[in-house]
Amino acid sequence: MSHGLFYQTHSPKSASTEALPALVLIHGLFGNSDNLSVIRRAFEHERLVISIDLPNHGKSLRTERFNFDDYAERVVKLLQELKLSNCVLVGHSLGGKVSMLVAKQLPQIVSKLVIMDIAPIPYPARHxxxxxxxxxxxxxxxxxxxxxxxxxxxxxxxxxxxxxxxxxxxxxxxxxxxxxxxxxxxxxDYDALSAWDHSGICYSGPTLFMKGAESDYITAAHQATIIEQFPQASAKIVQAGHWLHAQKPQVVNALITKFLRGE
Incomplete structure (x- = not known):
């Protein structure tokens, strides 16, 4: 199986990009790689940034069904094709859940994980x-x-x-x-993409969960489940809704910068 994903790479015009982990950006439901361009523009001057269209979104392939494991496997194949040895995944909403599974499959190259306004839980219908x-x-x-x-x-x-x-x-x-x-x-396939069938430790590396203060995608009730699956998880609240990166790009980029530095 080829990964079938449309993606774009962005890197500094000068200096080596090998010193810092690559940033891999994965958008949410109904979106495409352009949705996270505010993050890409903030970091492409210092490191390699890869923007991905998920299957059935943007310019990527259309599949016959939705399946989290299939989506994650396609991203894994892409990262392996690009021969990445160290990367940080940044995923929003649906892209956050896909990022969780990619990190689970590739812990040896995913050094950190940033999850924006989604929890590792099944959600009731809301669209x-x-x-x-x-x-x-x-x-x-x-x-x-x-x-x-x-x-x-x-x-x-x-x-x-x-x-x-x-x-x-x-x-x-x-x-x-x-x-x-x-x-x-x-x-x-809405029921499948709203689901989450995984339990136990998903990824044990440093993980930042960003919650939109005006969003109910992450609540206090989810804290125990998040820690169970991501034992090194930390959380930050952004005064925004579900699309926090679009509403408060400077705040989101500052939080990512601090997380990348280990602050």
Whole structure:
């Protein structure tokens, strides 16, 4: 199996990139590698940064089903193909869960782990309004992004969520509107991507969990489970919602910098 992942590498124009661990960025559900560009831009001047599109997102392959282990295995194959000997994984939401499993499979090269606003637990369904909004957008009938926004807004009221989803709307070579994520698969396999079937120690290296203060993806009730699976976990709270890197990029980048330095 080839990894089938679209990725981009960014590195300093001068000086060796071997001295510092590479930073591997993995986005969340409905996103693509561009979503973490605020982190990439902050670190690409000093070290190798790799931005990945997960399967069924962005320009990566479309698969027949969603499976956490499959997603992680594809990222593992990519990192092995790139011959990385030392890297730090930074994952947001769905990308955070994938990063957890990659670290579990490659502890010998993953020196640290940064998880943004997700816990190693199964989640109840919480994207009903998003699915309703996306399915309300008839891609064969819209003529502009504004048309799509109007249809989306009938079910998704939060402007930030609208903007995030609409970033993945584009016109293909035939000028047909398309989503950059595999919506039918995400809807069909939603239970699988909301799940988490792992227990016991997942990764014993240094792990930073960042929680959005206005988000309920990580709560105090999850603390024991996090420590069970990530015994070297520490936590920081960012005054933001679920998309904390977009809302407070300077704070997030500062926290990552301190974590990388061991502070």
């Amino acid at each position: 009903h309004a998003v699915f309703s909004g996306l399915n309300n957008v008839d891609l064969s009938k819209i003529s502009s992004r504004t048309d799509a926004k109007i249809k989306l807004a009938e079910h998704v009221q939060e402007s930030g969520t609208q903007a995030f989803l609409l970033k993945s709307l584009y016109q293909d070579d035939n000028q047909q509107w398309q989503w950059r994520f595999n919506l039918p698969l995400i809807v069909r």
